Amino acid sequence: xxxxxxxxxxxxxxxxxxxxxxxxxxxxxxxxxxxxxxxxxxxxxxxxxxxxxxxxxxxxxxxxxxxxxxxxxxxxxxxxxxxxxxxxxxxxxxxxxxxxxxxxxxxxxxxxxxxx
Amino acid sequence: xxxxxxxxxxxxxxxxxxxxxxxxxxxxxxxxxxxxxxxxxxxxxxxxxxxxxxxxxxxxxxxxxxxxxxxxxxxxxxxxxxxxxxxxxxxxxxxxxxxxxxxxxxxxxxxxx
Numbered sequence: 685x686x687x688x689x690x691x692x693x694x695x696x697x698x699x700x701x702x703x704x705x706x707x708x709x710x711x712x713x714x715x716x717x718x719x720x721x722x723x724x725x726x727x728x729x730x731x732x733x734x735x736x737x738x739x740x741x742x743x744x745x746x747x748x749x750x751x752x753x754x755x756x757x758x759x760x761x762x763x764x765x766x767x768x769x770x771x772x773x774x775x776x777x778x779x780x781x782x783x784x785x786x787x788x789x790x791x792x793x794x795x796x797x798x799x800x
Numbered sequence: 801x802x803x804x805x806x807x808x809x810x811x812x813x814x815x816x817x818x819x820x821x822x823x824x825x826x827x828x829x830x831x832x833x834x835x836x837x838x839x840x841x842x843x844x845x846x847x848x849x850x851x852x853x854x855x856x857x858x859x860x861x862x863x864x865x866x867x868x869x870x871x872x873x874x875x876x877x878x879x880x881x882x883x884x885x886x887x888x889x890x891x892x893x894x895x896x897x898x899x900x901x902x903x904x905x906x907x908x909x910x911x912x913x
Contacts, residue, residue: 719903726903726905727844729901729903732900788849793842
């Protein structure tokens with residue numbers, strides 16, 4: 685029973701390039717969350733998606749960032765025209781239902797993005 | 801702005817002692833509370849969840865919740881060097897707009913042999 689799979693584990697991009705981060709949730713989980721973690725900082729919520737729908741994107745910058753969770757395939761977090769400040773660890777998590785039901789998240793191993 | 805506050809530490813305890821980690825939250829309607837452990841360079845892993853006032857025990861871990869005081873804590877008994885990690889408190893904001901879990905910045909625990 686595979687957990688949350690994220691790839692790539694490490695990603696290096698030059699300023700101005702695009703970064704694509706992928707996340708496959710636990711089998712059967714339809715809720716996906718993306719968080720960003722800067723060094724020595726906590727996890728900052730970015731976006732919450734269900735299949736084909738963005739439920740809450742209040743934590744995601746309005747420009748350059750987008751996320752999707754198509755009917756088939758992994759969730760994608762896309763960062764266009766990356767800047768040095770985008771360097772961080774990006775974690776994806778999934779749950780079988782809304783956490784109001786008491787379900788904690790299962791986290792993936794993260795993608796470490798470095799912008800040079 | 802709904803917030804979750806933790807003492808960043810580091811909290812240093814000797815091996816075998818009890819480590820006490822604290823967390824306060826600002827939203828009175830919060831329903832569910834979680835503790836995650838994160839080793840350096842790794843992803844967070846869920847270790848405890850609690851929903852009702854009082855204590856919940858699981859092995860060496862005890863979570864305590866006081867909704868009136870908006871306070872949740874984690875006790876680690878018989879602390880081991882392998883418990884050295886950052887502990888993240890997470891709070892579910894029922895129906896909130898910031899996703900479903902808000903995380904504190906974490907408390908770094910160091911258990912000295």
